[in-house]
Amino acid sequence: MRIAELSRRADVPVPTIKYYLREGLLFPGERTSHNQAQYTEAHVRRLRLVRALIEVGGLSVAATREVLAKMYGPGMSVLDSAGKAQFAMVTPRPVIEDEAWEAATRHTDELIERLGWRVRATNPARQTLASALATLFRLGQTDQLKLLDGYARAARQVAEADLAQLRQEHDPDTLLETAVIWTALGDVVFSALRRFAQEDASYGAAAQERPAPNGTPEKPTTPSGQDTSGKPTAPSEGQAGRRR
Amino acid sequence: MRIAELSRRADVPVPTIKYYLREGLLFPGERTSHNQAQYTEAHVRRLRLVRALIEVGGLSVAATREVLAKMYGPGMSVLDSAGKAQFAMVTPRPVIEDEAWEAATRHTDELIERLGWRVRATNPARQTLASALATLFRLGQTDQLKLLDGYARAARQVAEADLAQLRQEHDPDTLLETAVIWTALGDVVFSALRRFAQEDASYGAAAQERPAPNGTPEKPTTPSGQDTSGKPTAPSEGQAGRRR
Structure with missing residues (x-):
């Protein structure tokens, strides 16, 4: 696939893909002419991984490069590679x-x-x-x-x-x-x-603030106090609602 | 106490304290002259809280101000205040x-x-x-x-x-x-x-990768394979060590 298709498939903008290529976060595609290259499913997958590391893991580009190097370093078991990547x-x-x-x-x-x-x-x-x-x-x-x-x-x-x-x-x-x-x-x-x-x-703790007759709360209380059915309720704001 | 003592006690530099005062993260001391104020234990405590929110919670100054406002907002129970602060x-x-x-x-x-x-x-x-x-x-x-x-x-x-x-x-x-x-x-x-x-x-998983004669691992293995005593070991690098 061309870079435009890769961009669409991995949901990563073309300029970002080019940046990742320059920074070594993505391996190059197979060059088919002076200014075109072909990419594969492996590129889609790597791009998704890179995005997840950066967005979810909160990693910098440099840290991501380091993690990838540990993940795909030679001659180690999968768990060993994962462990090293996690350290990084x-x-x-x-x-x-x-x-x-x-x-x-x-x-x-x-x-x-x-x-x-x-x-x-x-x-x-x-x-x-x-x-x-x-x-x-x-x-x-x-x-x-x-x-x-x-x-x-x-x-x-x-x-x-x-x-x-x-x-x-x-x-x-x-x-x-x-x-x-x-x-x-x-x-x-x-x-x-x-x-x-x-x-x-x-909510249970709020109920315990006002002891029930037998010393333990039977039902959760809510800010309004209107729903005492013990079922889940979703008050509009605040937490552990009972005001004092 | 003066601001220098407050700085020492809370381990926060004087310029940072002045910044927090301007930003409303710390309440003012009692003014004793044109350019001096007295601070109390309450200031030490608040400063430590602010530092913890910023450094551990990773909050911005604006977010910290919001959290403090929720914490010390009027007329709510402690759990309610804590819940609102956590939302913020x-x-x-x-x-x-x-x-x-x-x-x-x-x-x-x-x-x-x-x-x-x-x-x-x-x-x-x-x-x-x-x-x-x-x-x-x-x-x-x-x-x-x-x-x-x-x-x-x-x-x-x-x-x-x-x-x-x-x-x-x-x-x-x-x-x-x-x-x-x-x-x-x-x-x-x-x-x-x-x-x-x-x-x-x-380590247990690595041992399981190579089944013991009875099908379950008896002892953890290590990357070097030298310590098979089953005791905790601390190999120098990598994780779940056994190479393949």
């Missing part, structure tokens, strides 16, 4: 090496030790976690540290489901693309579902 | 309203319906989830949709643990700050733990 997907955060950072790093090491998980010293998520914990230490919100083990259990569940799902895929290229994209997308999906769960759970 | 923390993504987007929106609505969760139509996480699912549809990775229910269960677990932890806090100001900051931080923490779990689980 983490943007290092600036670190302030204060006392909070030291405590957070120690806490991260201890957590991994306690879980008994094999996590390489080079896994960039160690720094991600330590940065987040350092913020908790700086804000004095150390009670939240008690939540870590529960978060780890939940993370383990989804990681194992991810892996079981990946094992269903037998085409190595698809497996690799899925592993890399889903690592980024799964975070976004989980974050959205956590917001949903927070909203739903907070 | 989500940055809307550009939406391409194609077939994939329509399918993703429908899928999001059906998921919420199936879960029986009360999620307001205005909850911006609906758009976050639909955007992520639209990417799956565009990439043809619809097998990953099967993972949604498991992700929802995991999200529900952490959301309930979050809420139980929040209930331990009786000071309304601390509760509000914790609820808002932890919403952002918890995503980062979960994402890091998911990377840890992926790495650890992938």
Whole structure:
């Protein structure tokens, strides 16, 4: 196919495709004349992957090039390639090496030790976690540290489901693309579902603010208080609605 | 305290503090002379909150102002304020309203319906989830949709643990700050733990690639194959190591 068709199929503008070609995010087509080239389904697929990495993973062009290099580097297993690509997907955060950072790093090491998980010293998520914990230490919100083990259990569940799902895929290229994209997308999906769960759970919490006669809430309350059927409701604004 | 002391205590440079004052992210100190003002512990605390929202939540100054306005708006319960602040923390993504987007929106609505969760139509996480699912549809990775229910269960677990932890806090100001900051931080923490779990689980997967005599792997393998003790190992690079 010509570049115009490639643009239509992958939903990427022609100038962007040319930019990706110059930046090495897309391999060249087969040249058919001085100023024309033929592209294939493999180009459509690569373009979609690049767009997903940039738009969903929030990667820069340089980081995307790095991820692709890790994904399609020679002589490694698919899971190995996916792992390396995932390491390249983490943007290092600036670190302030204060006392909070030291405590957070120690806490991260201890957590991994306690879980008994094999996590390489080079896994960039160690720094991600330590940065987040350092913020908790700086804000004095150390009670939240008690939540870590529960978060780890939940993370383990989804990681194992991810892996079981990946094992269903037998085409190595698809497996690799899925592993890399889903690592980024799964975070976004989980974050959205956590917001949903927070909203739903907070209705129950609002009900608990006003204890029922037997001490536990029988039915969720809503801001208007008009629907006490216990069925899902969708108030117009606010959260955990009951005003006080 | 003077502004220099405030700067030291909150670890925020004086020019940044002045900028926040101009932008309304920090309330003014008590003016003691033409060019001096006195600040209090409340200023230290607010500054730390603002920094956390900007650095961890990745919010712009304008978005931070909006979140603070929702947090400290009049006449609402703490959970209500926290919920509104959380709605303001989500940055809307550009939406391409194609077939994939329509399918993703429908899928999001059906998921919420199936879960029986009360999620307001205005909850911006609906758009976050639909955007992520639209990417799956565009990439043809619809097998990953099967993972949604498991992700929802995991999200529900952490959301309930979050809420139980929040209930331990009786000071309304601390509760509000914790609820808002932890919403952002918890995503980062979960994402890091998911990377840890992926790495650890992938060692088991690599072992399964080469079936043991009885059909199940007895011991994890490592890239070098030198350590077969089954204990956690930390190879120097790559993931799920075994080359093929």
